[in-house]
Amino acid sequence: MKGKMILFFGALMLLFAAVSFAQDIRKPVWAGQFYDADKAALAARIEGLLASARPTAVPGKIQALIVPHAGYIYSGRTAAFAYKLVQGADIETVVILGPSHRVGFEGCSIYPGGGFETPFGLAEVDAPAAQAIAGASGFGFIPEAHAEEHSVEVQVPFVQKVLPKAKIVPIVMGFPSEPNIRMLAGALAKVLKDRKALVIASTDMSHFLNQKEAEATDKSTLELVQDQKIPTLLRKIERNENVLCGGAAVVTALLYAQKMGSAAVTVLRRADSTEGGAPADSVVGYFSAAVTTPVQAQASNREGENSGSPPAASAKGGPSESSAGAPAPQAAFVLSADEKNELLRLARQAVELFVRDGKAMDYKTKNPDLLSAKGAFVTLKKRGELRGCIGFIEPVHPLYKAVIQCAIYAATEDPRFGPVAVSELKSLEYEISVLTPLKKIDDPDLVRVGKHGLVISSGGRRGLLLPQVPVENNWDRLEFLAQACLKAGLAPDAWRKGAEIYTFEAIVFK
Numbered sequence: 001m002k003g004k005m006i007l008f009f010g011a012l013m014l015l016f017a018a019v020s021f022a023q024d025i026r027k028p029v030w031a032g033q034f035y036d037a038d039k040a041a042l043a044a045r046i047e048g049l050l051a052s053a054r055p056t057a058v059p060g061k062i063q064a065l066i067v068p069h070a071g072y073i074y075s076g077r078t079a080a081f082a083y084k085l086v087q088g089a090d091i092e093t094v095v096i097l098g099p100s101h102r103v104g105f106e107g108c109s110i111y112p113g114g115g116f117e118t119p120f121g122l123a124e125v126d127a128p129a130a131q132a133i134a135g136a137s138g139f140g141f142i143p144e145a146h147a148e149e150h151s152v153e154v155q156v157p158f159v160q161k162v163l164p165k166a167k168i169v170p171i172v173m174g175f176p177s178e179p180n181i182r183m184l185a186g187a188l189a190k191v192l193k194d195r196k197a198l199v200i201a202s203t204d205m206s207h208f209l210n211q212k213e214a215e216a217t218d219k220s221t222l223e224l225v226q227d228q229k230i231p232t233l234l235r236k237i238e239r240n241e242n243v244l245c246g247g248a249a250v251v252t253a254l255l256y257a258q259k260m261g262s263a264a265v266t267v268l269r270r271a272d273s274t275e276g277g278a279p280a281d282s283v284v285g286y287f288s289a290a291v292t293t294p295v296q297a298q299a300s301n302r303e304g305e306n307s308g309s310p311p312a313a314s315a316k317g318g319p320s321e322s323s324a325g326a327p328a329p330q331a332a333f334v335l336s337a338d339e340k341n342e343l344l345r346l347a348r349q350a351v352e353l354f355v356r357d358g359k360a361m362d363y364k365t366k367n368p369d370l371l372s373a374k375g376a377f378v379t380l381k382k383r384g385e386l387r388g389c390i391g392f393i394e395p396v397h398p399l400y401k402a403v404i405q406c407a408i409y410a411a412t413e414d415p416r417f418g419p420v421a422v423s424e425l426k427s428l429e430y431e432i433s434v435l436t437p438l439k440k441i442d443d444p445d446l447v448r449v450g451k452h453g454l455v456i457s458s459g460g461r462r463g464l465l466l467p468q469v470p471v472e473n474n475w476d477r478l479e480f481l482a483q484a485c486l487k488a489g490l491a492p493d494a495w496r497k498g499a500e501i502y503t504f505e506a507i508v509f510k
Helices: 039-052 072-086 127-137 143-147 156-162 178-192 211-226 230-238 247-260 337-357 399-412 422-427 468-472 477-487
Strands: 061-067 093-099 108-110 115-118 121-124 167-173 197-202 207-209 264-272 283-293 375-382 385-392 428-435 439-441 453-458 461-465 500-504 506-509
Touching: 039 072, 039 156, 061 072, 061 247, 072 156, 072 264, 072 283, 093 127, 093 156, 093 178, 093 247, 108 127, 115 156, 115 167, 121 156, 121 167, 127 167, 127 178, 143 167, 167 178, 167 247, 178 197, 178 230, 178 247, 178 399, 197 247, 207 211, 211 230, 211 264, 211 283, 230 247, 247 283, 337 399, 337 422, 337 428, 337 506, 375 399, 385 399, 385 428, 399 428, 422 428, 453 477, 461 477, 468 477
Parallel strands: 061 197, 093 167, 093 197
Antiparallel strands: 061 283, 108 167, 115 121, 207 283, 264 283, 375 385, 375 428, 428 506, 439 500, 453 461, 453 500
16 A cells, blocks of 8 residues: 555564464474484583583673584584583573574574473473564574574583573574564563573684684684673674674673673683594684673663663563463653753654764663663664664663664664665654554454554564554554454454454654
8 A cells, every 4th residue: 555654573584482382393404413313422422521510610690601613523522611500500491592503584483382302302392481582582483593503402402411490592593683682681681580581692713714814813803702892793794794793693792691680600611623633724713701780689670781782671661461361550651841842852862963963872860760661672864765764663772772772773674675874864754653562452443543552472473563654554443353463474454354453552753
């Protein structure tokens, strides 16, 4: 329909974890290649590696481990230095972050349920944690991303050996981008804050340099990781420099730890593939590290000097409704004219600073309403035409911070448009939508055009339309439902055939 406004949230085709995946068991793909296929041989190998590991003692609570993902003969000893630190620890959920080596996609894929099978048996997926992370981040499940990925699989036997009672949450990360990394880190901080959890970042280092070059390159990379130089690491990752193949996982783990307290990185071991007999003229580098916070530290709202990371999400504002029940009743959220003006000013200034100077805006507010976590979208228009729109449907960040981030992402990351140029800044119009939590409904007749936004979900697909969209396009309720289905990549009548319908409301101003 000409002139219709189809708004972007996350990737164009987010795949959402469906109940039908809850019993999926992923069979081992790399047993017999990256690690032993025989249970006794695998146990003997891992136990031997752990027995010989002498890791440095680390201070505080271990929030994350960074470990390599090559064949055990090459990188198993280095990995064991990290896993030895958590052997027998009181950990219930292990989130494994790995890069995608075989499937290109935007965003992240979160395995929603079932388990990963290895020679040791089944490693059960922590389905409630996986689904909570999916809800908080907006990322879903892409089966192809997990089908043959080794970066996650090779970690599972180590987890089973050192933490036999823990459940796992496998996450494969697609094309690395700062927005996706920050969204996932924020979601992990929100969901894992009150859980006995550990994050594992799976990565190798430089690839196929000669040993001398690799040593110099990897030494420089280790310094960036130890010093938590997030902006530099992000630039290198997004440029696909030969630094860390799982760089997005590493930065996500660092940002997550920073949100949990004052993070420190201890490098435990560094090696390369010559340790397993590979030639010295073409090596792959490996390292392991522990990311810790002080034992007494609670979830932090600080903004890291090196990271520029957003504060951890506040619980104020509440989660979206889940299958467990509706959210607790809340007082209606309102914004004054001054508060709306402040948010619009922040959106404009954030975009102009980033487009002109490549810098993220450093701003703090004392207004408690703007400090509460809210879902929000920022829409950019140029002479009345859509120029970009990105948002967080979940209350992942404080409202002022969410607006700053969404504004920058709308100007630079909406895949339907190129990044905003300096010459366009004076022509931009800004619109902000502050969202209420999602509410699942069973009766489509309850949808009200002009009042409700819609999320339609079915078969692993999800589509979102803001409340102003049907008004601007003169849609009635039936057309609104049909267009939300089309946004999800579903048939226009999917809402009549079992697709889940969620509504939300929004304070919209421009």
